[in-house]
Amino acid sequence: MKRFLTSLPVMAVLAAGCSDPAQPDPVQPDPDPVQPAPKPTVPASVSVEWQPVDNSVGSWMFFRSTFTIENKGPGELGNQGWKLYFSFVRRILNEGEGSQEENLFQSLAKQGIRITKADLAGSGDYFVLEPLPEFKPIAVGERRVLDVLASDWAILKSDAPAGFHIVFSGGEHKGDVAYAVPSTVKLDASDPKQTTRFEGDKMPVQTPGLRFKENPALQDVELKRQLLPAPRSLTTREGKVTLSNGTTIGYAGPLQGEASYLVSALGDVLAGTVSSRATQGDEHIQLRIQADLDTDGDGTADAEGYTLDAQDGKILITGADAAGVFHGIQTLRQLIPVDAYAAAVNPSNRKAEFSVPAVLIADAPGFSHRGMALDVGRHFQSKETVKKLLDVLAYYKINKFHFHLTDDEGWRLEIPGIPELTSYGSRRGFDLAETEMMHAAMGSSNDLDSGDRIELKPAKRPAEQTVRPAYQGFEQEMLNFVGKGSGYYTTKDFEEILAYATERHIDVIPEIDMPGHARAAVMSMEYRYRKLKDTNPEQAAMYRLVDPNDTSKHTSVQAYTDNFVNPCLETSYAFLTKVVQEVKARYDAVPGARLLVIHGGGDELPSLQNGANVWWQGSPLCKQNAATKDLDDIGLANHFFTRWSEIITATGAKMTGWDDVIHHGLSLPGFIPMPWSNVWGWGREDDAYKFANEGYSVILAHSTNLYMDLAYNKDPDEPGYYWANFTDEKKTFEYRPFDIYANATEDRMGNPINPADLKDKVRLKAENKKNIIGMQGLLWSENVKTPEVMEYLAFPKILGVAERAWNPELPAVEEMPALWAQFTNALGQSILPRLDAYRPVDPRGELPDTVGVNYRIPLPGAEISGGKLTANVRFPGLGIEYSTDNGTTWKRYSAPVDVSGRVLLRSLATDGRTSRVAELN
Template sequence: MAVLATSCLVTACGDSSDSGPANLSPAARAAALGENLTVRVEVDTNDAAKSGTHCADLGADWASCARGKLILENAGSRSLAAGGWTLYVHSIRRILMVDHPAFAWKHITGDLYALTPRAGAFTLGAGERLEVPFVGEYWYQRYSDLLPRAYVVADGNATPAILKHNDTDDETQYVDRIPPGADDAAAFAATPAQVQRARAEAALPSVQQTAARAVPAVLRSASGQGAAQVGGLDLSMSGLASSHIAALTSRAAALGLNGAAVRVTGQIGGGALPADIARSGGYRLTIAQGGVNIDAFDAAGLFYGVQTLLSLTPAGGGSVPAMTIEDAPRYTHRGMHVDVARNFRQPATLRRLIDQMGAYKLNRLHLHLSDDEGWRIEIPGLPELTEIGAKRCHDLTETRCLLPQLASGPDNRSGGGYLSRADYVALVRYAADRFVEIIPEIDMPGHARAAVVSMEARYRRLSAQGNTSGASAYRLLDPADTSNTTTVQFYDRRSFINPCSAGAQRFASKVIGEIAAMHRQAGAPLSVWHFGGDEAKNILLGSGFQPLDGTDPGKGHVNLALQDKPWGRSPLCAALIRSGKVASVDELPSMFAREVSQIVNANGIGTMAAWQDGIKHASGPQDFATSSVMVTMWDTIFWGAADTVQTLGSQGYKTVLALPDYLYFDFPYAFDQHERGYYWGSHATDSFKTFSLAPDNLPQNAEIMADRDGKPFEVVSTGPAPHIEGIQGQAWAEVMRTDQQFEYMAYPRLLALAERAWHRAAWERPYVQGERYKLGDTDKVDKAALAADWAGFMSVVQNRELPKLTRAGAVVRTKLGG
């Protein structure tokens, strides 16, 4: 959905002969429109079919559409005349119709639309309003569904001008109305777990209990006599590198521990560790009045032991109860995924995130470095990737940049930027010093438009120089491919790397080799490469559409004869299929994944990772060249995640849970139209919901939380207990235009993620084959224990950890609940 363009109702139009911007130069006309024109949006209904709109005939998925109006107003003192200019607007919903005769409109690409008023159609006098009806696919339920920064261009090629009044991230400045949604919050609050939660929050733990609880919680502890006074740290630890010591010292300083230092000694292998903590990251922490000692399994255990001490220490220093803690991580993979492609995150923000990941014992930062909307890492020898793929401007030929997307404006008000080679090397080194491993993702073969467009620019540059072979070396498409496709984000076939082209493998080899070299230079050799592999499809071939002569009233009408699967009309791919190397275009992404795994393996990288749809045509990890294959699983629990994790585990994949209904931090915190976020998997994901996740027993969660619409659902555990590699949070960036918005969405949910990734709670039931769970129907989970555990966690976070996040300079949502 997005800010739509402006237009006028003819009945509201003034005299077209009125003098105004039409008498100015193109640049001056654009500037005048940018200064004085405003666009606001009013959504009339989110169920337009019931009020007579033929959503199916407009081609809406599942025949679902909304109707509203764009309100154009002249906030200046001079008239604004139609003609000679175009308004460009963003919409994260497909615009199915702009219903006004004064405007011609067209979809440009992705979320960008152009509305051009017909010359002489109207003149908008000072203070006058014009309205134009529009129809958008699906619905508009959150203010963040509607995007700012519409801009105007006069005479096609003049300098674009952002509408000044729409240059804001405060949606209330340009959204007049969204229909109120159903009050599902009340239904969720009435669940047994939420009732218990409210009781527990009303009777918070004692001061003593809070003082003795770390975040994340430890495996076990035994209280001692007295307390240690921690005003600072005097670290004397054999087994930790100086860079790790420096990172811990920096963390202590950030918490304001600049007073009297407590002596902390530590060693690897000191003392006999119990078998259940004698593994990587395991440690015994002894806190006494006279000092602190750590016996650790390895260097990571020493580091985490100090971080536990720092977790128990109030910001600014203070008393820490004497105790002995024995602890070790729950999962190998305790991750956070950050999308820097849709909207870039500054290195300082990423470093602050790494600081918090290290503090709360998260150990893998999955960086989504490329997508349709941006390429975010410098690759020596391929300068176009960042010169063009990392910035947005108004260039319809896309020879200088990518077109504006996601309300970036034509001048990178948001969305632009990249990590230089030096930036990335420094970031990898910074993360390694905090026992955080960076997993780079270059998404292939779908979600690759930034790379494809950039390499087309390279092709044109070298071709103009007469270097034909060099020009084709990294070309990523088949120039004879005429496939008509529409991607999930509404791009065409240039969203896909053509896996049948020789340039695709050369490109993958170049990029993987260069990034692997960066990791080696940083002293942290790359061990996991993320291939991506998701959503290589044409959405108009989905189940919500039918042929133009179809009779199903619940599906949109589309001319299916004109629609192709990705690469469906590529001569290169047709030849490959004829050769027998692959059976159909459906199998091309998995074929390409296998080929890329050979490149990954050749670079000494032991694990290739992919989103689950990137390996769906493979029979198991044995199909790939690397020693192991990790799958990032993004099914929701109510759409079958429990079955999917069973299937992936039985095939031998290392499975990481990235459950949208619990672990997508681009979803809203609460049932509030002003809370930012997408909501296709969850309308409300507060810290409690993430905290309540039982990762090892996914069916259990069906007894605690409803589906995205507040409806109970049933899950039965089938097959043996699945093994998972771990879990990770996701921060997709379509609606996080600024770093401040990113941090608000990440904190404090990151702490609940860390709690479940590191610590298995007592209320998590063991997986038992054949058990059935359903909210309001079964009563197997100890909800009082869950609530009490939450209350303890919440008390520590509110009283100790949120002040630390604020002291670190992070933007934090201070309310943990919805």
């Protein structure tokens, strides 16, 4: 995840998900697997409950939490012979560290324990709690509460430590086995000490009353606003166009693929046959290209533009190019009535015919780059999950998929010739020395499967089991090993994804994140070195990424101390060259796939201020290299990025990357920066406009409004982080690409921002608006442990991105409430009901038959006055239910109703799914 940390360490990860059953992780077996030791008798079965108790201590520096260990027997948990491992995003304070002013210090030894970094490298989020000789044994049935101080704060359940596992009799030797320990998190939303970060935090916790005041009223929605993104021009006509059995689609020129896609899409919702053929002129739907199509009358052709002309029983879709035709097809799909999609959830109930309104639509995108980034480095998603996501993105005219394939915690793409990247770097498990795989991280290793040396994990739910996590918020199983820490795409998998995206006019932008965020690559190449050094030293050293004698010390914001690629080694550039050549080969193998841009990463090298970190100055090989011996760390970074850019552009692609790449004065011709670190008050709010004014083409990736992994709001049960902001679909919808300062109303703590504080920030010059080429939503995956969680965090946030990327110009701020009300009503009445019934278009039968998208269903707002309940919902048109008997029975809310006592409420989607339950007294 991209995080900008100066004064405050950033929140990392912990939550979420069950396995995607579509395909098992293609994890390569270890070339020389180590047989696990015989399973010992477990002397004590334990569980752990964690609770953040008091954020008010330590100001913003640290907080107090408790670990409650319960011993369920059969024997006592003694003062030796066991170690308890876990992942935790916070830094646990050292013994004796704390606050003199508050007379509060870390005191673990008095409790008979110590907590240290767990792995041999001491790198990352992995900790071990172990008893000291003074530890008082925990008897069978006893619960022991341990007080622990950790950095910053914890206000959401996602902040909890996760993936607890225990080892008896040491567990330090190769082949030892750990045992999963069930864990829970307890957090009281009504306790300000648990939900207030520090004294400067003014952000309220979500309540039914707060939502009630904010929710818009029900209103009719004009047809133009029922489509997403809203078309530039829509004229309604008298009548409708009816489609039924025997519908034919005629295509001109190279549009056979688009016609086949439409055949499949209509076949999913319409009973009978739908067919396509080269245009003869009498088809019900015709597809054609008009290269000079000018949708807005400005005298120039509009790339990706289209017109949709529906009248007199026929539909004509004309595109400026094939992509324009495809976008017109998506608009046609959105014109199909919601009830037709609802009926088709069961294919046997598909309608024999349906009608679309007679309209004339002329439309073209405002930005050429309309994207979404998905991180599969922290947690892996299967190719089927990615394909489904791509199809839904295409439905909303998203045309760029930024594929974050590598990070500290995992390398996810097979590279022929460097098998260690996936045989080692795609695997996580219990391996303290990381001899055969990387250590567990973010509370996960190999999901609920075996192969990671952690046994007794929760059993996978059988397919026939009816009670499953709703994934409408935090689930306790998010702490208990669910999540694909292991997994990768074979070359065939990746080519399939490319072909699927290409068919949908989506360009895939692969990211190889360097030189930081590179621990998986670094550790894999060290594994390769160990494996080959005695038999083939030349091959062993061919792709080595570190100087083994480097004494430089640094800690990344995610607490890694060994995640840098050395810029002074030719082997580093040999590695990068090999990787991008193999990436290019995947595109070359897929007809039509375009490798336009490669993302080179470049973010979050830890701050050099105050001498806290040293990047490479302690590397003897840097001092021995004539090209680098006189360079300081900034110079070495710029040297690396220059070489990295040359390697990327040698493929014919352009280089994009995080704007950190050019933060230190580097001029990199052709580089496309993605500015992300615009947190209000942190100093980099205007980077995007600086670069655009300097002539760079800029893609906006601002964390405050576009990071979809950030929690929707301040509710302890919302999964995600909040280091930059809380981010919901309103943040994405109201984002102003050409004037982000209009979005700066509150800082991340809920305090009003004085516009005067931003008066000296660089503004975008009118003549440089053209240099803002697009924007994208970004989903970092520390918490994305299941496909359902991925969809929950992405939808409906990405819908605001899709709308704003297509229509970047917005009316005056004072006119936004009316536009927001139209958007929310459209979501509730037409857009989300279609997602309830969404079936991915699958012309070649590549995917399992699935229906629906697990978008976030907002909790209802409500108030009780004079004994009468009044309720509303953020997306008017969704249902509301209430219960006065503690959830035993639920009644549909339609108008104010008399109630007494405790009232429970929930929102209801058209497919029967519900939101979390809200309580009102």
